[in-house]
Amino acid sequence: MPRFILPMTVFLLTGHGVAQVKSSQSPKPQVTRQQSDTSDQQEVSLPEEMKSRMEIERADKEHQKLVDSAKQLGELSAEFAKSFRESSKLDSQEMKKLASIEKLARKILSDSGGEQTNDKSDQGEKLTLSDAVERLNSASADVAESITKGTRFVVSAAVISNSNEVIRLAQFIKRAEK
Numbered sequence: 001m002p003r004f005i006l007p008m009t010v011f012l013l014t015g016h017g018v019a020q021v022k023s024s025q026s027p028k029p030q031v032t033r034q035q036s037d038t039s040d041q042q043e044v045s046l047p048e049e050m051k052s053r054m055e056i057e058r059a060d061k062e063h064q065k066l067v068d069s070a071k072q073l074g075e076l077s078a079e080f081a082k083s084f085r086e087s088s089k090l091d092s093q094e095m096k097k098l099a100s101i102e103k104l105a106r107k108i109l110s111d112s113g114g115e116q117t118n119d120k121s122d123q124g125e126k127l128t129l130s131d132a133v134e135r136l137n138s139a140s141a142d143v144a145e146s147i148t149k150g151t152r153f154v155v156s157a158a159v160i161s162n163s164n165e166v167i168r169l170a171q172f173i174k175r176a177e178k
Contacts, residue, residue, distance in 0.1 A: 063152035074144030081137035102170035114160030136169040
């Protein structure tokens, strides 16, 4: 029995000494709820502000890409129309330009929030190839003009309509040339 009393006493004394050491350390100042809320607001508002700036920059870059695509569409269609007027024929190089025009028009249409529609009317079938090329050129120019004049906040029904017309006319020209 005396063997157990001595270790038990030592154990109790050391445990009591540790408790005193812990209690002698300086207590941490308690932060009031109001202080912690303001610091949390500052930490949260900074990343949100950065996120909104990044979103604005991203949207501006996307709009600039759309403007560049529209300018390229206008330039390609003007070259295409000029080449057709000069030779009244479409060679493989011109057909590649036509494919690029159609691809750009699809990209502009989707980036503008529109969907491709198929016009079922017969007015497209009554067009001559030269009329279709001229209408393609004017519709492409209208798309380019509308996008360059607008801001990124504008969704233009004219852009969507003209992009659909460019796609439809490009497909008509491809079919007519075959």
